[in-house]
Amino acid sequence: MAPDTRFTNRSKIRVSYLWSPSLQRLSDDLPSNVGRSSMVHDLIKSLGLLDFEELKGSLSGRGKKGDGDGESEDDDDNEGDRDEIQNEDKQEADGESQRTPVSPTELSTHAQDEKATVVLPDPSLGTKTCLIRYHDRSYIERLLKAHTDEDPNDPTHLPSSPLSSTSSPRRAKIARTDPYNLSHDNPVFPSLSSYISHIAAATSTACRLLATDETDWAVCWDGGRHHAKRKEAGGFCYVNDLVLGGLLLAREGRIPLQLKEGEDVKRQRTRAPRIFYLDMDLHYSDGVSAAFHSPTVYPYPMEEGVNPPKPPNVLTLSVHHSSPIFFPPPTPLSLLPSPGTESPFSLSIPLSAYPSRQTYAKVFNQCIQPIREAWDPDYVILQLGTDGLPGDRVGQYGNWSVAGEGGIKWVVERVKEWGKKVCVTGGGGYRHDNAARAWAEVMGVLLDRDFEEDMPIPHHDHFEQYAPSFTLQVPDSHMRDENKPEDLEKAAEVFNVLAERIKVIVDANS
Structure with missing residues (x-):
């Protein structure tokens, strides 16, 4: 498929x-x-x-009331707090442009190298009105409730200390009556209400930058909360910024159709965009996949002479480890689909334990690429959790690499070759030094900055946390990849059939 025409005549x-x-x-x-x-x-x-320099020209107009999805009386109470936080952000961010990075390799000499433009999230995209575009109103109202105003009889209220004399009975009560799953993995914490607004605003701002053609790749490492459901938290995720961003792209990222001869340019026709959600986190993207799962039945084989139903706006594909003892528990949508599935736009590639970069390379080339070519997306949302790297305290069954064919950098290079508008987010990643290393390496790929192997970590506030190597390199694991060639071949066969089906549906509705 041809690259996005909006990239024409741009070398970078x-x-x-x-x-x-x-x-x-x-x-x-x-x-x-x-x-x-x-x-x-x-x-x-x-x-x-x-690059913080462009912040100076963009701060004055970003985030004013009315710039977002529209505000209502629901949002009035928080408007003053948002303005205060935004003003503080502007002052601090403006100061960043005066600071020069320092490193053992004199990175400051690379002043002419490509850099990513820093953009402040638009707070008007994190209001209650925006959050309830997907999430249940009662759930969002619970999350936005100030921590200090909590009712101690609220079943989602956690004791202030695990040593509290009431901690044991409170935990038992939580397990029985918590309607929003705000306990255990998803506890209420003091800054929760502000946190959810900022996360939603960040990823939605990233998607709006793509929709308005202000950028080609929008990076939001704090986003990627793919487990949050419409009415409840899950897997350390409280609001699903990915769903909110995808919905914004579907609304605002419409694609202009080619003008017919004599057609007035002022009456430009558009079509709904096709969005490819690709999730590379070690855990299944249950929240995103459920949100975008289409209820439409796509029969197979198609009855001759009958046009297939229209495709949805979003195709989801999750590559993840699957096991009865691994979160989230397997469901029909998280397993390998059948070639004749009635839902060819909700896809999963479940992997056995310790998938290596060689396994990821096969999956990408034999399964992901055919789907991408058939779907021919206008936008890509790439969730790039790093909990599949070795030594992750939550992932545990990961064996992925940052470098090499099939590694994280290689995957990003392949997606970059698609020539599409991409929002890339973080996600899982619980060994923080390796998450930082991996995402820094991804930034290097996007900016065509080649880092030397074993490049020293620059001296900065967190330098000591990169011991003992103090390099960017994430060592490979020596665990045995339990993914069998015959299982990968079966997945490839299934996905080639699915790609053919998807192409027929797309072509019939184009």
């Missing part, structure tokens, strides 16, 4: 980087990843990969 892709001081601080508060955001952003800054 435009890369935007979603960040703000408050987004970083609030993401650092996430109980499952305390401090990770600072490690990630500070390493990437120290490598000289970010």
